[in-house]
Amino acid sequence: MLINKKYILTYCSNIFKTKNLKKLILNIKNYIKEFKNTQRHISICLSKNLLNNFIKKKQKNLFFLKKNLIRSINGFVYQDFHKKNIKEKIYLPDWTSKYRLLYTKNIILSIKNINEIKNNISVSTMPLSYKEWTTEKQKPIIIYKSIKNIIKIISQTKNKNLINLAIEPEPYCILECYLDIINFYAIWIKKTAQKLKKHIRICYDICHFSVMFDKHEIALKSINKKQIKLGKIQISSALKIITPQKLHYAKPLILTLFKLRHSNFLHQCITKYKKNIKIYNDVNKIIKNLLNKKNIEIKIHCHIPLYKKKFKYFNTTHLETKKTIKYIKSQPLTKNLEIESYTYHFFFKKFCYTKSIKKEHVITIEE
Template sequence: MRTKYGHLTYCSNIHPGESWSEHFLQLKENLPLVRKNLSPNAPMGIGLRLGNEASLELIKPSNIYEFQTWLKNEGFYVFLINGFPYGNFHKTTVKENVYKPDWTTNERLDYTLRLFSILSQLLPKELEGGVSTPPISYQFFDITDFERKQRVRASTQNIIKILHHLIQVQMDTGQVLHLDMEPEPDGILGNVELWIQWYLDVLLPTALPEIQSKWGFTKEATEGKVKNHIRICLDVCHSAVSFEKNKTIVWLLKENLIQIGRIQISSALKAKFSKDPKPTLDLLSSFDEPTYLHQVIIQSEDGQLVSFSDLPYALLRGARPFEEWRIHFHVPVFLDSFGMLSSTQSELIEILNLQKDFFLTNSLEVETYTWGVLPKELQTPIVTSIIRELQWVKSILESETNLKVVE
């Protein structure tokens, strides 16, 4: 839905269905109920999740036409696509497989090009559109630094192929489409600082001479093209897990003139331990489920950070008194605490207030995809949950009080 501070939606990865027919049924069942409660008198945007199987179906002209007709009749529009998970994302063990195939592969390249083709056909004329994607690959796929550098080099070349395509689309149609790369703990680009380092030290030096040579742009225009089409997807859960500071993130991106393609509005699970860690550890064990990766970063009392690739390994290590744990487990954004556990909601409120101050992006996407694996006491009917999350975000955006940036 349109707000004063951008287009607000939620990501449809909350709904199961790997085939397009299954996923479309979920959209038809749930989206009209959400819009009826939140945007009954105006069109509502969709953050569409399409896995590879669904994309192969939806790209067919008859299916695209059917979906376009439904969007028009029901008052919806598509301006974002989630292209991070390529394969199955529900009711199976996903874990590190969410990174497969990675950006070294033709499969990831072809899938992403297909998503942009679909988005180009669905996008309203007046809007820009983005496809989100992994931060190159998963760091533990490589054993040596040399292997990782080779993976980064090959992946960057494929991302530049996407860049060429997006430049061509804009020249042919006027549409501005952007690839939104999403830093995540234990990705090769595991946080915003690492992502910016790759952008400045690898992507730009590799892309600029190639783009300038092929298209004949000036140096300044070439850099503008790269920065227009390759953007960051800022998932607030991920940055909070990494203990990144929102004001520092915003400053670094602005300083380097790098655009935010979308903000994924999400909260991480947080635990602060007392002298007796056991009760809190026992509660955390209820979040240890087998579907998704739940990376953990622990801050000790003296500020040192240590990370674990998944929650079971952190639980096996145990907690020390006065540590703070942040866990990559998307919890409802409207909850700041539940018993002895809490969330990183304060970090989320801060980024929403920064959005109000600086209009960081036109695309705001709630992304709590874990409703089906939350402990039972936190699970509520899906439509009710979606509406409550979006209403909470709107209340923050519409609030007259604001957290000011300290210069």
């Protein structure tokens, strides 16, 4: 869907819990394609298995993607996105691996034919590697190997009609906040890949940057000032709480966190107490904080739709997301906006895709 004749709003297909391409396409047709005869643009999430299925019937699938106005591909998750207890395995293989390179190359080559004339397709990808797997001393080596592979893939797949690779920073990864992006471009891209800079972009996930306590307007202005291009902006909110004064109020929060701990995904948490910020790789690490200290602000990586001001016993970063959407619409930062809410329906036995997706479209458009 076009917004203000400038932006293309897509919805990411990773909301659908399926490992089967045929079922995924059926879900897109049923739930995303149209509301009130208004055509919706799709962002499709392609794991390695889904990609292999796609390639087997490439012409048929290309026709579907063209017809449904694909402008964005989620190439972050190599393994099946909704695999049981995927947790940190979601980052495997990382960008030091030839398997990540080959998988991403195959995505770009598979969609090249969609990229007709004015289309600008963005392929989002993981933030180089997961922090837990490396030390500070090893970090430059990891970045160097990753950059080498990224340069190789861009050199092999670039074309005149721009397909860009958008690196997506995420908490507890090598790249996790806006300052990491600025340093990454200044130190690494400028020296090693300046000519390919327009093809190596950033996927700005509002949920992720909210969790990192980045101020969105400052972050986006700083990124833009450094002439770092955005491939796309992903829209969803994160969970947030302030630890309560009394243990009685902490108990329901703890019970919800225990439930979240059993989610298939990692839910990275950042705590802020006065000026001290600490980062944890999953919710189980912060449960004791709810009992130990009062007035700690905690943000949790869990993609919550914009219309949710509160969620269970938590608040959300709803207002931050709304303000960021307004700012984005006033600035020519990228053409691609992508709604990406997928972890929150873990809490529900019954979930209405149509109702939720429609609400997210309406609120994003009206902001």
